[in-house]
Amino acid sequence: MPSLSGLYRYPLKSGRGEALQRSAVDGLGLHGDRRWMLVDADNGRFITQRLLPQMSQLSARYDARGGLTLSAPGRADLAVALPDPEQDLRGVIVWRDSLRVPDAGEEAAQWLSDLLGKACRLVQVPEERARQVDTAYAQPGDRVAFADGFPLLLIGQASLDDLSQRVGQPLSMLRFRPNLVVTGSEPYAEDGWKRIRIGEVEFEVAKGCSRCILTTIDPQTGERDAQREPLATLKTYREREGDVFFGQNLLPRGVGELQLGMTVEVLE
Structure with a gap:
């Protein structure tokens, strides 16, 4: 059964992330995220x-x-x-x-x-x-703070492990700035999820996350990768209609508390 293995908050948009043991979920995602x-x-x-x-x-x-x-x-x-x-x-x-x-x-x-x-x-x-989320993927009243488009981003640890193997070096999850990391699923299993529940909180999977040049910046040093990795490798197998996708954007369908180790139940 998949479980929650990572919780990250980014209080300042594009600033360093905070690794959390637990976090409340409110109407805008993780409490304090990108406010x-x-x-x-x-x-x-x-x-x-x-x-x-x-x-x-x-x-x-x-x-x-x-x-x-x-x-x-x-x-x-x-x-x-x-x-x-x-x-x-x-x-x-x-x-x-x-x-x-x-x-x-x-x-x-x-x-x-x-x-x-x-x-x-x-x-x-x-x-x-807060801003209205794009109604092509959300309901009227769904809101997002200063994140690019959606309140939450989820990535499977197995998906990152697969990408790291393809690139030929271990990659930090923080390159991709997720809020939730899930362990115990197959690589890219999250691509097929529509609704999940973690603890008492349900989430709707809205759409895949299209990736940009920011993924080529090392979060430890601030330096750009000269080979444009991992974006270059992602383009070889995760590109469609001109966009490169990695991770899934989520909408919270309730409020509650998340904690590392919680079971991730795939509802649909």
Whole structure:
């Protein structure tokens, strides 16, 4: 029987991940996941490792009150309080979505701009201001915070093991930034799942996750792979209609608590 072997949260979009033993699931996925984001100070467009690979070295630890502690090599940590959800609203753009969300203030903006060498702002999304998930794959009312398109991403450990063997070197799961890792299933078994249950929480499998250049960035060093691996290998056997797929996007169909070791029940 498959089981939950990995739980990861990314408090800041494109920042370092946090490995968790347990996590609550709310309407936006794992509690605290990608509720914060960097945007260009001039135009409000979201910033990720695609533009600034050095963001892989930026840690943003989530605290119990919803704030962050920012840290990076050679820098003093900075505590950032959860901003007022109705004050200092800033217009931001995530792919095709435009929304207004609270700005975290000048101190955080300066700390991050100095670190990254680019004028940026730190913003946070309250649940009531979250984006609608694409209704081609979801229901009206399904929401996502600052993740690219869906609240949760699941990858089977056997799928990564198979890819690592094809590439010829062990690959870190964090290259692919999943929330949930499942052990005990066949490689790519998750491609055929439609509904699963972990603990008391059910999830709908919405669609495969199309992968981009971000997978070629080593999460430990922030360096891009000169051979464009593992994307180059994925293209040889996981490409369809011009996109390369690895992992499955999920929608939560309830709230509850997840814990490592829980059984993953395939319902459909």
